[in-house]
Amino acid sequence: MQKTILAKTGNEAMALAMKQINPDVVAAYPITPATEIVQIFSQYVADGEVKTEFVAVESEHSAMSACIGSCAAGARTMTGTSSQGLALMYEMIYIAAGLRLPIVMADVNRALAAPINIHCDHSDTMGCRDAGWIHIFSENAQEAYDSMIQAMRIAEHRDVRLPVMVTTDGFIISHGMERIDTLPDAEVQSFIGKYDPMMHLLDIKKPYTVGAINLTDYYFEHRRAMVDAQNNALKVIKEVGAEFGKKFDTNYGLIEKYQLDDAELAIVALGSTCGTAKVVIDKLRKQGVKAGLLKIRVFRPFPAEEIARALENIQTVAVLDRSDSIGGFGGPVFTEVRSALYGSAKKPRIAGVIYGLGGREIDMEQIEGLFMDLKAGQVKADSVSYLGVRD
Amino acid sequence: MSELKKYKELALGGNIEKSGTAVDFKTGDWRSSRPVYHPENCIQCLFCWVYCPDSAVILKDGQVTGFNLDHCKGCGICAHECPGKKKVKAIVMEEEVK
Numbered sequence: 001m002q003k004t005i006l007a008k009t010g011n012e013a014m015a016l017a018m019k020q021i022n023p024d025v026v027a028a029y030p031i032t033p034a035t036e037i038v039q040i041f042s043q044y045v046a047d048g049e050v051k052t053e054f055v056a057v058e059s060e061h062s063a064m065s066a067c068i069g070s071c072a073a074g075a076r077t078m079t080g081t082s083s084q085g086l087a088l089m090y091e092m093i094y095i096a097a098g099l100r101l102p103i104v105m106a107d108v109n110r111a112l113a114a115p116i117n118i119h120c121d122h123s124d125t126m127g128c129r130d131a132g133w134i135h136i137f138s139e140n141a142q143e144a145y146d147s148m149i150q151a152m153r154i155a156e157h158r159d160v161r162l163p164v165m166v167t168t169d170g171f172i173i174s175h176g177m178e179r180i181d182t183l184p185d186a187e188v189q190s191f192i193g194k195y196d197p198m199m200h201l202l203d204i205k206k207p208y209t210v211g212a213i214n215l216t217d218y219y220f221e222h223r224r225a226m227v228d229a230q231n232n233a234l235k236v237i238k239e240v241g242a243e244f245g246k247k248f249d250t251n252y253g254l255i256e257k258y259q260l261d262d263a264e265l266a267i268v269a270l271g272s273t274c275g276t277a278k279v280v281i282d283k284l285r286k287q288g289v290k291a292g293l294l295k296i297r298v299f300r301p302f303p304a305e306e307i308a309r310a311l312e313n314i315q316t317v318a319v320l321d322r323s324d325s326i327g328g329f330g331g332p333v334f335t336e337v338r339s340a341l342y343g344s345a346k347k348p349r350i351a352g353v354i355y356g357l358g359g360r361e362i363d364m365e366q367i368e369g370l371f372m373d374l375k376a377g378q379v380k381a382d383s384v385s386y387l388g389v390r391d
Numbered sequence: 392m393s394e395l396k397k398y399k400e401l402a403l404g405g406n407i408e409k410s411g412t413a414v415d416f417k418t419g420d421w422r423s424s425r426p427v428y429h430p431e432n433c434i435q436c437l438f439c440w441v442y443c444p445d446s447a448v449i450l451k452d453g454q455v456t457g458f459n460l461d462h463c464k465g466c467g468i469c470a471h472e473c474p475g476k477k478k479v480k481a482i483v484m485e486e487e488v489k
Contacts, residue, residue, distance in 0.1 A: 098404060098405070099404040099405070099406075100403045100404035101404070161403060161404075198403070199403075199406065199408070206408075207409075207410035208407055208408045208409065208410065209406065209407035209410075209412070210404070210406055211405070212405055212406075212407050214405055217395060218395075218396075218401070218405070220398075221396070221397070221398035221401055222398070222401060222404070222405050224398040225398050225399070225401060225403075228398075228399075
């Protein structure tokens with residue numbers, strides 16, 4: 001199978017994946033830094049390169065509402081957004097998941113106002129981590145492209161039937177040009193298969209009701225069923241990732257361990273920072289420092305057991321959060337990783353580190369400095385600190 | 392209502408997988424006024440039957456005979472649309488009294 005090597009930004013890569021998926025409906029409203037995804041896609045529509053019905057709406061709330069309607073009507077449905085746009089969708093985000101509609105959304109992670117800011121942090125998607133969506137982070141444009149294709153399969157799997165958001169880091173990935181391997185259209189189509197909506201509102205032979213009220217008698221049961229779907233997704237994401245690897249040579253799982261098995265010091269991170277950390281780890285390993293990385297690719301469903309197993313033999317771990325739960329005990333990644341380790345017989349000294357809010361640069365020197373602090377025992381266990389802030 | 396189901400027995404996403412189930416739920420109990428039918432003023436135009444949002448106008452052999460008060464919400468659309476006979480309405484809304 002011939003892959004084509006192309007120079008693509010993260011946004012271009014995600015738009016290309018959407019083109020090759022060729023969904024029935026895309027409803028979207030532009031927002032920096034995700035604008036290009038739907039802008040490029042709308043050009044594909046205008047040029048007749050896809051058969052998609054493109055719905056240009058007046059807001060993101062309407063975008064997700066239109067996606068919910070089209071998905072319930074039986075159409076394979078996608079959208080893209082970022083930051084304030086995702087925040088405006090918030091009401092509909094919960095509804096999409098609760099109605100078990102397999103919508104796939106590209107989100108370019110960007111800070112939430114105020115103060116107004118257009119740069120990367122993970123506050124936007126972390127804000128809807130409890131909504132029931134599957135949440136996949138990307139280290140680079142290649143992963144964003146590959147994950148968009150896998151997301152369609154994961155969302156539509158009969159044991160899952162939940163919407164999926166695939167994210168990239170704003171500007172760092174979305175606007176950074178990279179070399180990516182792209183697949184032929186036919187291979188993408190063959191991988192995702194034909195969409196079977198199971199039930200759809202345009203089926204006039206089987207009329208049914210979507211969105212009925214559930215009060216004290218049934219609401220709880222429906223939310224409980226979503227927990228099972230998320231648990232099923234742990235298995236399905238690995239199966240789809242392994243099949244992708246078998247066909248296209250790159251395996252995907254829930255987490256990625258980099259130099260972790262014999263590591264004494266480790267960091268846990270999401271997204272593009274993992275790429276920076278790998279370079280630092282290579283350098284430190286040459287100096288004899290046993291440094292490693294645990295990259296969390298899938299934040300929902302949260303792979304608690306895999307994370308606990310991967311970290312329980314490490315001496316000291318710093319968990320990097322590119323968003324904060326202001327007033328909470330650390331960022332969302334720290335609180336969940338630390339909670340996952342609570343039941344382990346052996347557990348590392350663990351600290352939370354908030355970094356990179358509003359696009360604040362994280363560079364190799366800072367990550368190396370963090371490893372050095374871990375090595376020197378200067379990071380206090382069970383504490384939360386702020387890396388790169390002026391204090 | 393029948394016995395409550397367990398969560399694994401439910402349809403995906405709270406879908407109600409068959410049609411016509413509204414008849415099982417009596418939605419008329421929060422009505423504050425009710426339509427009262429005066430057949431002597433009725434010309435059988437069936438406007439009330441067409442306009443009723445709850446399908447609560449009862450027809451027998453194509454003729455209006457009255458209202459299903461288990462499902463009538465008392466919105467008054469039927470009375471509003473009713474042309475009556477010689478400007479006298481065949482449907483008049485009256486306050487519900489407890």
